[in-house]
Amino acid sequence: MALDAGMPKRLSLKIRARAAFEAAGLGAAWLRASFTADSDRLFLWSPVLVAAGVGTYFSLGFEPQPWPAAVLLPLALAALWLSRNHPVKALCAGIGFFLLLGFGAAVLRAQMVAAPVLARPMSGPLVAKVVAVESTESGSLSAILEPRSFARLTASETPAKVRISVRLRGAVLRPGAVVTLRARLMPPPEPVQPGGFDYARQAWFDGMGAVGFAYTLPEELSPPSGRDRAVLADLRMRIGERIRSVVGGTSGAVAAALINGERASIPDDVSEDLRAAGIFHVLSISGLHMVLFAGSVFWVVRAALALWPSMALRYPIKKWAAAAALFGATFYLLISGAAIATQRAWIMISLMFLAILLDRPALTMRNVMLAALVILLWRPDSLIGASFQMSFAAVIALIAFYESSWMRSWTSRPRATGLGALPALAGSYVLGIALTSIVAGAATGAIAAYHFNRIALYGLAGNMAAMPLVGIVVMPMALLSLLLMPFGLDGPALWAMGKGVEGMLLVAHEVASWNGADRLVPEAPLGALLLVVLGSLWLALWREKWRFAGIVPMVAGLALWGAASRPDVLIDRDAALFAVRTANGSLALTSSRPAYAAEQWLRHDGDGRRPREASKSEALACDRHGCIYKEEGRPVIAFAGTLDAVVEDCAKADIVIAKISVPYRIRRECDARLLLDYFSFWRNGATALTFTESGGIDVTTSLAARGNRPWVQRRGDQ
Template sequence: MPVARCGRLGEHGLRARVRAIAQVIGQGAHPSLAGGASAVFGDLVQRLQVWGALELERGRAFLFLPIAFGSGILIYFAAPDEPTLLAPLALTILLAGLTFRLRTHHGTFLALAGAAMVSCGFTVGALRSAWVAHPVLGTEVPYVRLTAWVEAVERREGGDRLTLLVVSAEPALPVRIERLRATARAASGAKTGSAIAIAARLRPPADPAAPGLFDFGRDAFYSGVGATGFVIGQVAAANAGEAPRAIRLRAALDRLRSAISERIRAAIPGPAGAIADALVTGKRDGIPEGLNEAMRAAGTYHILSISGFHMALVAALVFALVRGTLALFPSFALRRRVKALAALVALVVSTAYLVISGAEVATQRSWIMIAVVLIGVALDRGALTLRTLALAALVVLALSPESIIGPSFQMSFAATLALVAGYGMLRPWAERHAENRAGAGRALLSLTNGIAGLATSSFVASLATTPYSAYHFNTLQLFGVAGNLLGAPIIEFVVMPLEILALLLWPFGFDQPVWSLVGSGIHWFVWLMEWVASWPGGRIVVPSFSPLSLALISAGIILLALLTTPLRWAGVPIFLVGLGVLPLRDPPDILIDGEGGSIAVRGSDGRLRALSPRGNRFTLQRWLLSDGDARQPAHDTIRSGVTCDPQGCGAILPGGDRIVVSTDPEGLADDCREARFVVTRIPAPVPCAARVIDLRAIAWTGAVTLHRAGTNYRIETARPAAGGARPWHRPRPSGAMPALLSEPTTAGPVVVAPAAAEPSTEEADPAQ
């Protein structure tokens, strides 16, 4: 009977069949050599059917629902144009109906269920974009006076970053911007919930630094931000009437967080107090950048981000405290479900922690995961199983589908998947052999507890997150395991329990001694992190690789972690193929950012050179990291071989061609005769013997890269020049788009048009 018909047997029949077939396999049935290739193939098919039935019997199909759902979301974001809502919604309903109708046909049911989840993910992505849709600024606005409510204030070393809910703008903006972010160059004095009046220069949210890199504009779109900019002059108080209810709630929450911050920093001065504050309220201002870099080098910077690490610690500590305390009263503990009560109390405290910490998106995802786990504990379900993780992933993706393309979601779920799967694979074997005191099982069981268990967990989590760290940040921290092994116990077993105790004692006035102990623990943590960061060779910069490679690596990890039969080993070749295509990259020879103000070219030594004297340092840094280059933008070699004069800059490409950035109409004709490439914002003269890259077209395409292919060049753009508009793309200018790359012309009168206005070269914060 084929496996596809097993669904008709009912659950009892399927279990009996699986056990019978598994017993045959276990008896060592092997293909007969006399049977030839057909016998070998038939035996392989039978084994695959048996293994597949075993996976279904063990409930592994449910674990692939979030994989299918997430795949649909990824397909939505990869779509060349924004879909209509009706088509994916109708397809999802149709597939869901067919899945229900054919639920008794086992194989067909599984295929249709997977397809329905893919379609559902695609639909949820489209619905989410439609739900948050808002206008996006299309062009720079040099000056505007704004009256706005302050939604959030982020204190930084170079000033404040304000998230503003716009009340009015004078003169009126080209589109109605509801929310924007503006950076003040000094302390603004603004507070959450206050109404302010400012003058600002606004620009559209930043494009990717290059095609395929992180899209800051998309991130801003899903945050409701339609413009970014800089504050001109001082921030003044304004009268905007009664604040909206959401603003009043934010203000009340900010006052609570500020009170906690002031209490902590008064008790623990200096960087240690800033770290203690970050662990509770999520406010990271006041931490010196040098200390941030030391924690990044030691692989412990994630400790400052209130996410799964902190939520798990708080929930576990509260759960253990409540359960242990109630266990001291046997008459109560024997009659009541103490475990469930402790889980519910931990959930309440975790929710309060979510609110106090500012409820950032990453914290919300972590809270959802912890809530699913605690509710499972309260219902006597497995505390942390693969099914719980799958359910948490479905909830997170349904509420925030855009998170799947960000590093936070990918790294947190990869680490959790590896830890849960590894624990699930090794723990049962260790427990079966634990009675033998001299056996490996006893030793392995010991490794899952204590400091050795922490080291193993740190290694597994670091290994699982390595591909995603390399993909998103182009760096590998080799000493991350050592840093977490030395630093995590201090935070986990000393600092966080003491901070919870201090917060509980604060209303009674007995918290100061506890904060002093917290400060001592953090001082030890900082010393260890600076020591680990001082080890040579800990940071490796790796070049960018394709999303296909990351997808194959992820598929391999998922198969190895989720499956239980020999089918899991299919993940190994898939993983290796993903690693094999890593070097298959086509590095660009010419890079131009989304504003046309930063330009880089590949020199004869294969390394990038900055061809724009006033380019954006952040953009250049992203280009260098994407190229696997550890140099800083200010390094002397960044401009070696580049010559500049008042009319522009020039350099030599690897093939010997000369490229020139021309900014002067009077020298443009000479550049056309002497160079093979001319990059300019000025309409090129006719004739022009050089290839011309017209920077005016950047307003349509966003960032551009050119890749040499023989004597020609292949062009990649961050946005499609025509069609393919997505909601987070800035609006295209009106009129016809100039040709981005023009071939040499040899006829016609020499006519040079006046120069167009140069773009602003002021440093922009892409994260605005």
Template sequence: MPMRDVPIIPMGEDPDGPDAAPDPRPRPWQSARGLSSIGGGMSRLADAAERFLADAGFDRAPWLAVVFAGGIITWFALPHPWQWLAAMAGGAGAALAAQALWPRGSAADETRAHLRMAVVVCALVFAIGIATIWARSAIVGAEPIARPAVVLIEGRVLGREDQPAEERLRLTLAMRDAEAGVARKVRVNVPLAALDEAGPPAGLAEGAVVRLRARLMPPASPMLPGSYDFARAAWFQGLAATGTMVGRLTLVTPAPEGEGLARWQRALSAHVRAAVPGSPGAIAAAFASGDRGGIAEADEVAMRDSGLTHLLSISGLHVSAVIAAAYFAVLRLLALWPALALRVRLPIVAAAAGALVGIAYTLLTGAEVPTVRSCVAALLVLGALVLGREALSLRMVAVAAGFVLLLWPESAIGPSFQMSFAAVLAIIALSNSAPVKAFLAHREEPWWQRLGRRTVLLFATGVVIELALMPIVLFHFHRAGMYGALANVVAIPLVTFVAMPLIALALIADLAGLGWPLWWLVEQALALLLGIAHLTAAQAGAVRLMPQISGFAVALFASGGLWLALWHGRARLAGGLPVAAASVMVALTPVPDILVTGDGQQVGITMRLPNDTLRLVSLRDSRSEYTRDNLMELAGVGAEPVPIAHWPGARCSSAFCTLTIARGGRDWVLLLGRNRTQVGERALAAACAEADIVVAERFLPRSCRPRWLKADRRFLERSGGIAIDLAAERITTVAAGQGEHGWWREPEPRPPRPAAPATATFQ
């Protein structure tokens, strides 16, 4: 049988040339649906991505921390458990898909191994982030009490916080709920007026057993959409209730003898306040011990509105200053001993001393999460110095962030974590940029030019930090100091190089009774700091108020900022696109027309005056500063609210007020309940029929049928506080952002409270 002619194909050529007949046999990677074309497209996309990452100098380590934090934030953003499971499954599925599309041992393995590994690791880290926060919530979350109650508590003191500026103590107690048969952790405010004239009992400290009667409340959910969610914070702190003591406090068992860290902290704070009188002493105590309870409210507000409030909390600035001072002091002192300097690596000894001082300072100031985070980051910097590595790098920041998120994953959505790492990323990205390196390059120049160059860079750094923090501050606090960069140029060196070293020297001198001259200098330095804060906050336009910006806008800011910070070269400029888009979205954020608190007792209506300024009309002249501040901030209005009874065009009776406002090309009639005074049902039904929106803190009968919305007690118990945009006919509720997370519980149905006996009529 003659053999067929077999074509000889030179090596390197494709046997399936352009004129070759198609091979009817399926390839191993092909399917009936044409997966080969998809695989080819994915291969080309992978090659392009790998080339881009290589050209951009991509560092995967910082992005792992970003992905881990993204998984945590996803858990908070998704409302239902099945969605959390789906997101985790999606991460695992993406890892498996990457392995299937680019299997090990394939022809292109060498060129795509890094990209495959990046996809697999990032997908798994994302799923681990969701699992971590879910497990953390299940382990530490505390079920809140069902309803407000006045109870007799006998419990052990877990923590004591002195707040002389508020004229109270704050005790965290472990108690046993006999009715529910469970142990609970509660926080009770103890007015100083309820104690003896001598002050708190000597044995009232951690470990003591006390008996008191307190009015307890479940941790409060957000008052309005976008307000502070104390219920969520309390959940992760393990708090089941908060309240205020009524009556007297009895010390059943004094605290055991011994000097704990908390006692040292209180003793140090009292010592500093005794040495430095007034507001400067309260701030000096905050720097020395982390105790902010003595700072007056006016000073807190001035520091906040001037952009200097970060100086009051023990964080990166303070911990870094303490560790740096200890490091350089030990290094210089040991260098004076030549025999030791020739035999021992002094930087290692100095780094060890700085680490010990930093850990001690962290423990002494309460070891709060921001302080621990800052201490870990500073210790990593010391380790880099000892190893001869770059001290400030993105990898160091990523390790510190990963450490904190593993221990306290809930901090990812908190302003403290976000602001701290945003500021550090901004500093590192700016210092590593080519223009800044060229600007700071060593050159022959007079000292005053070199000092001027450093001053310019300090101001530029302040501006960059303010820009990086602005979206975070506006999202969480709805207000931001506009002149913070200018104030920080003076305030940060004043605190870092003057106030804190003087406090440390004064404490050392007090051991010999010679600290009073140094304490006087501390008082003058901190009085200057307060003067800068009050002067800055008093300027026109010093504070910018902003209604609640959308989570999507914040996500754009975060993605653009991370791209700008973590990429290198011209590729980082692409991060400006999402930042610009988010800036436009923030500028176009609509002001809510109506804000209603969750209890229905307060309503805020935004009104635009002929001069195009906004005023807030409130249902009641509230005595609660917290309520008033929430309404003003979320409405973006800086002026004091005007009670509706004093607003032109409003008509009020003893029970209800009516007001007509024009929005979205039409008139809206509002009927707002002022109290629970009894009203005839027919009259109420007739008034509701003429209104578009009815708001009341009471249960309204079914006969009350407004044209668009009836927000009575029944509705508000399910929705929580609401914000209404009339032009878009959109209602935003607190409940919509809570989902099935453990800290949100719809109130149990309760019977209507008996109305007052008086009868009101409509005018």
């Protein structure tokens, strides 16, 4: 019997199609089962969606009007209510509602903090109220002032708040006092390169309209009234001064920072050692400090009440201790400056103690995400800061890790009792530090690399050596010193705290000295970070096996980490500094100043050289008229400082960048492929040039990258 030769092939295709269809059905059923099993954790994604809405606001190139969100948000809420009995519709309505909630919160916040911003640098007499004061490493003062009047500005033009530096010896500023001085004020600085950190945006949301420095010593016109928030700022300042005077030196500066959050007096080299050792997080008052501080209050109060058996048996002393700890945590929040990480920690610890008061489980992922939701709605601008991202990433990862089934089984196993338990307790403590350091370091590593372009390779060693000192000596002594400080009996406690801090700094210096301790990495595209974060959240927030799908975007994000294009030429916003990428891929600077811009360019490039080293290149020749860059196979680039140099360079260079304004006649007659002058940088801010494969030149400016937002000043329109 003859067989149709085409039949087996058609049959094979049908079998494959049916198998694929059945596999797809099984996959869909598995996904539905996983989603149903994890449906009780849907709330955990609400702050993620709110964050997506906030991120959408900040990604726009224009400032949106508030009315669309105000109109759509109630409609989304109504849709969520009407679809409450239809799971799929309710899910879609919920996603839309929380996205709009985040977007609307960001729009509203931007409107609420709107305040005058200084349009141009100005000098003149300043009359202002002192809001806060910090002592810096050099002994100068860094102060936040609320101006009453400045120079010739009208009331509607005067910034609501300014930050000034007072470098004059003998200067005294008291929070709450009204002072007068002569000052030089400038608009908040723009990014040093397109896409770089935008201090002006941060200043906008802080209500800061100018920065500057004092020409003269401040004269006090009226003393602090003692009836406003300046009392708290004065208390913080006095606590810091007391700690620094008793402990002394660098240890005193670090000890003060651990209590009142003021880090300006910590030397830069100490901060670098702490970063390289992976323990700089100790200086950020967050969950660790709040748990140690409030936890110590809780333990001490409960232990003291337990000394009276009749009271312990008749009354809820655990709840009393929780109430006392809640008060202590609030006090610590206020005197520490209430940074974002501290706010998150306070909300978390408050929820824990409230749970104890209400006889509910204390530490859960739900409490963490509720804290994130509160902060995002209250301060949506905190999302784009490293503090918010790193603090929540660490806590979410740690709770997910300790909530895992195998970790719960390990922690719930029987423990030894009596003297034989001491080695086991010590081993568990060391192992706990190691696991916590590994998990928190892995969770925050990508975020730290994105924002700071560095990775602490020996962070585990630094944390294992330093954290016992922090947990056993430093923070308990900090609590004891605060309790004894009103009575003048805090000396021994501060001495012990100082010794603990000194040991921590020795550990940081030792680990930082190891070869390769502080590894710089080039800047990464935002998409790479978003993929890593999304994958991490998927892995941490779900419980079923489908959570392991989060590994895919995490790996994709890490694979894209080095995909960001690096500019070939960088021009400072004031045309005072230029950089060109040489044939070997490194940047050559025309100068080492302005130092901040030079350091930021090198850091973003993952380059560990000092600006002085980077300003020495055989491919870049400089004289008093400017610089010329020449390498075989690459465009000739001239950085001209005079009109004569511009005319000369136009005849022999492919690109001419002038730090002066060039008249139209010279621009018209210039033979260079591209001519940029000071006016271009004055108008558009920092500029980057990228050479394309086709031989073209892409010009990117800071003004274009920042968009038309309220914190962006468009100089050409003034």
